Amino acid sequence: MISGTITASGSFGSNKSMVDVSGAGNYPPIILKGDPVQKGVLNAARSVANEGRALYVANNKVTLGDNLTLTGGYTVWGGGVLVGTAGSASEGEFVMAGGEISGNTAQNGGGVMVYKGSMTMTGGIIQNNVNTDYSNASGAGGGVYVNDYTTFTLSGGTISGNGGVKTDSGGGVYINGRGLFTMTSGDILNNTSQQQGGGVQVAPYGEFTMSGGTISGNTSAEKGGVYVSQYGAVFNQTGGTISGNTP
Numbered sequence: 235m236i237s238g239t240i241t242a243s244g245s246f247g248s249n250k251s252m253v254d255v256s257g258a259g260n261y262p263p264i265i266l267k268g269d270p271v272q273k274g275v276l277n278a279a280r281s282v283a284n285e286g287r288a289l290y291v292a293n294n295k296v297t298l299g300d301n302l303t304l305t306g307g308y309t310v311w312g313g314g315v316l317v318g319t320a321g322s323a324s325e326g327e328f329v330m331a332g333g334e335i336s337g338n339t340a341q342n343g344g345g346v347m348v349y350k351g352s353m354t355m356t357g358g359i360i361q362n363n364v365n366t367d368y369s370n371a372s373g374a375g376g377g378v379y380v381n382d383y384t385t386f387t388l389s390g391g392t393i394s395g396n397g398g399v400k401t402d403s404g405g406g407v408y409i410n411g412r413g414l415f416t417m418t419s420g421d422i423l424n425n426t427s428q429q430q431g432g433g434v435q436v437a438p439y440g441e442f443t444m445s446g447g448t449i450s451g452n453t454s455a456e457k458g459g460v461y462v463s464q465y466g467a468v469f470n471q472t473g474g475t476i477s478g479n480t481p
Contacts, residue, residue: 235267236274236302242286243279250309251290251316252278256326267299267333274301278338280308282366287338289315291326292351298358300332310368311347311379313338314360318350318384325351330391332358341368342408343379344396348386353378355420356390365401374435375408376401376425382411388420388447397426403461404435405452409442417444417474424451431461433479438465445473453480 242252253276255261266289268274280286287307289296298304307313314335317326328346330353335345344363346353365373376397380386386407397405405425409415415434422433432454436442442460452458458479462469 235269236276237269237272239275239277241277241279245284246286249290250286251288252276252286253289255294255296256290256292261294263295263297265297265299266302268301270301275303275305278306280306282308285309287312287314287316291315291317291328292319292324293326295327295329297329297331298333303334303336305337307338307340310341311349312343313340313345313363315346317346317348317353327351328353330355330358334358335360336362338363339366341366341371341373343375345377347375347379347381348384349381350384352385354387354389359392359394361392361394361396363396364398367400372402373400374403376404376427377406378408380407380409380413380415382413385414388417390420392421392423393425394421394423395425397432399428401427402429403427403431405432405454407434409434409436409440411437411439413440415442417447419446421447422449422452426452427454430454430456432458434460436460436462436467436469438463438467441468444471447474449476450478456481
């Protein structure tokens with residue numbers, strides 16, 4: 235349990251993370267949460283000159299609980315949280331049951347990048363994370379970036395107020411390649427991208443299944459709510475509400 239604000243200083247290790255949970259067999263399942271009175275904040279305090287993120291998870295399972303905020307990340311992939319990494323046997327499992335991921339910056343996945351493995355969100359909020367034009371390249375997934383062959387399940391909580399002027403695609407959520415995003419409840423609200431998919435963008439061969447929840451108040455130049463690529467992307471909606479997006 236974390237009480238008060240812990241602000242990082244100096245350089246991080248090879249994985250560029252304030253909290254690094256990696257190495258198969260080295261850890262039991264971990265729950266990170268804050269004190270209910272004092273609250274908790276893990277502030278990575280990174281910048282373009284000193285990159286890093288709040289949390290990295292590989293070969294293990296980590297759950298984010300109530301009263302804890304992950305903030306201050308600045309990097310290429312996963313400003314707040316990076317799940318998994320390249321290479322064999324490097325999948326991570328991240329569960330967000332509460333807490334907050336906010337105020338982070340990355341080229342891809344301002345708040346979270348599921349690079350290899352899975353994420354389940356049942357509560358909490360991912361908000362006010364942004365992309366950056368890192369090395370003059372455009373950014374995607376202001377809130378969440380779901381990479382090839384990974385899965386993200388949204389069954390509660392809120393993804394809100396992410397993206398902005400440096401986010402080309404998927405202000406709230408960007409689903410890459412053969413990534414799978416499943417939404418049974420929860421909210422994707424008031425996110426912004428400059429080109430397509432203010433709320434959600436489903437890239438070629440990505441898949442989005444929606445049976446509940448709300449996608450509303452999102453803004454983009456094209457398809458403010460959900461943008462589905464014509465090149466093999468799939469969107470199945472059997473429930474939930476998509477309304478009030480611009481355009």
